[in-house]
Amino acid sequence: MSGEKAFPKVETLQALGSDLAGTYKASRSEAVRKIDPGQLAQDVRKLEDDGYVVIESLLNDEEIAEIKAALLPLLGHTGRNAFEGVNTQRLYGVPEKTRATDRLIEHPRILALLDRMFLPNYLLSQCQAINIMPGEEAQYLHSDDGFYRVPRPRPPLGAATVWAIDDFTEENGATVVVPGSHTWPDGRMPGDGDRKVKAVMPAGSVIFYPGTLWHGGGANLSATPRLAVTCQYCEPWLRTQENYFLSMSKDTVQAVSEDMKRMLGYSIYPPFMGMVNGMHPKRILDEGGPS
Numbered sequence: 001m002s003g004e005k006a007f008p009k010v011e012t013l014q015a016l017g018s019d020l021a022g023t024y025k026a027s028r029s030e031a032v033r034k035i036d037p038g039q040l041a042q043d044v045r046k047l048e049d050d051g052y053v054v055i056e057s058l059l060n061d062e063e064i065a066e067i068k069a070a071l072l073p074l075l076g077h078t079g080r081n082a083f084e085g086v087n088t089q090r091l092y093g094v095p096e097k098t099r100a101t102d103r104l105i106e107h108p109r110i111l112a113l114l115d116r117m118f119l120p121n122y123l124l125s126q127c128q129a130i131n132i133m134p135g136e137e138a139q140y141l142h143s144d145d146g147f148y149r150v151p152r153p154r155p156p157l158g159a160a161t162v163w164a165i166d167d168f169t170e171e172n173g174a175t176v177v178v179p180g181s182h183t184w185p186d187g188r189m190p191g192d193g194d195r196k197v198k199a200v201m202p203a204g205s206v207i208f209y210p211g212t213l214w215h216g217g218g219a220n221l222s223a224t225p226r227l228a229v230t231c232q233y234c235e236p237w238l239r240t241q242e243n244y245f246l247s248m249s250k251d252t253v254q255a256v257s258e259d260m261k262r263m264l265g266y267s268i269y270p271p272f273m274g275m276v277n278g279m280h281p282k283r284i285l286d287e288g289g290p291s
Helices: 030-034 037-050 061-074 108-117 250-255 258-263 282-286
Strands: 053-055 088-091 123-132 158-164 206-210 214-216 226-234
Touching: 030 108, 037 053, 037 108, 037 206, 061 226, 108 158, 108 206, 123 258, 250 282
Parallel strands: none
Antiparallel strands: 053 206, 088 123, 123 226, 158 206, 158 226
């Protein structure tokens, strides 16, 4: 009938797994197109060989100051156990509390790596600020996607960034990584004989690594705090660490970029994972659905 919307034909099981959306097709970040392919290839090689890449000075002094000004008044709560750090201030649910850190979550250099690692419509799993205070002990080494009970070795199911808002030094708790540990099998844990590297880098830099890499926060032996923001991501078919549908208001989600909306879960993993009443979740935002 004239005027009726035509829907894609689904006549095979294979077709059911394709992108069936009419209006809200799966998409990639446009900003990624601006990344130099040679630089991206270099980042990917470093990631594949060592399991991490440090990218220095992505933020300028003004951006660093803005992020610190937004986060420091919100900090205060310290960790509840040795893993969180009893002398470490942690701020969860950062995307609801400030827009200053959006540039970290959706930085094109990071999204370019995620585009190479994951399926389209990958998700933001969590974003938190971590302020390691003087006297904090080293966090025990771990892998971030170890809570997904899928045997190793395997491709990573998640990935993470740690952004240095303060300088990361040998003394103040720079993130410690174990090069090559992203390929280890089940049961293999870091030992005294394994090389460990501190991610020493100036403020405004970032370390990116897959969720299979063994790492941990360093001990802060200095007299000053060490502030960082960590953003973690996962495949679009996995459960995220933070439930952003509850922790973020509809008004906040409407205010963020399309890249952010997609990573917050206002997207579909084909054919229909993430749907609302059989429709794309962005209709709730665009057509005035329930808050």
